[in-house]
Amino acid sequence: MHIIERIYHELYRAYGPQGWWPLLGYDGVQPTKSGSVAGYHPLRYDLPETRGQVFEICVGAILTQNTNWLNVEQALLRLHAAGGLDAERLCGLGDAALKEAIRPAGYYNQKARKLREFADFFLSLESRAPDREELLELWGVGRETADSMLLYAFHRPVFVVDAYTRRIFGGLGLVDEGADYDTIRLFIEEHLAADLPVYQEYHALLVEHAKRYYRKRANRPVCPLRRLMQG
Structure with missing residues (x-):
């Protein structure tokens, strides 16, 4: 299993389903979300409905x-x-x-x-x-x-690369943090099956993980994903 897949499984084990993208019509609140009010819908990959x-x-x-x-x-x-x-x-x-x-x-x-x-x-x-x-x-x-x-x-399995993605994968040495957006996206997609729930969860899980370990550079060395890089 490629390290990209291993990271996904580790994050999912740690934080569980995230229920993104928030919708006003849903009242669910993810306990891992600091500050968010409502709209999360874990395991509802059929949404949006309308x-x-x-x-x-x-x-x-x-x-x-x-x-x-x-x-x-x-x-x-x-x-x-x-x-x-x-x-x-x-x-x-x-x-x-x-x-x-x-x-x-x-x-x-x-x-x-x-x-x-x-x-x-x-x-x-x-x-x-x-x-x-x-x-x-x-x-x-x-x-x-x-x-x-x-x-x-629109339920298209395309990987979203945001600042958190860059920080985590850059901090782990998997990508150059300053690399072109599509270079990073294609690298991840090359090693990850085009599965819609996985792509949605992975993006949301990276955001959650980054808020815990990548907001301050001093916290990066204690990122628990680093042990996967040694395996």
Whole structure:
């Protein structure tokens, strides 16, 4: 078994199913989540169930750029109250109302434009799922955001590489922490079967683990994954 797979099994054993991506309609709270309020749904890999939930996840993927989930959650709740978690109604919101709703997520001027452009695109999809290249052509949608949408909203097994992924795998010497996004993504995917639940859990588990051992460089030497590298 490759070390990439071994790390996954070790993290899953340590933390259990994470129930990502959070959805407003669910009350589950993961005990391993510090600060998160609700929305987690462990072992429900069939979610999202509705087109509205698909849109909600995509909106969350945009709003979470350069901020934390608690801020995003507040923005989503305010946007929902304003009717903006429906793509057509978001397009009809005035600029002031949209920006005020998403203010907690920060960068609200830029993110308002990103959401409008994505909502127009989402409506053009009708019932089909987009491909990665289409998403990357949208203004304000980078590779991490696109892959988050594909993995959690559209059920496509693509590995999401975020800052936590870089810190952990870089700290373990498996990748160059400053390597290109797709270089890291393809390296992981090469050694991991394209299984949707595994990809979703792995990304979430890396986030949880990084919050415990990789927020401060001084904590990295005590990362329990290091013993796997010696096996």
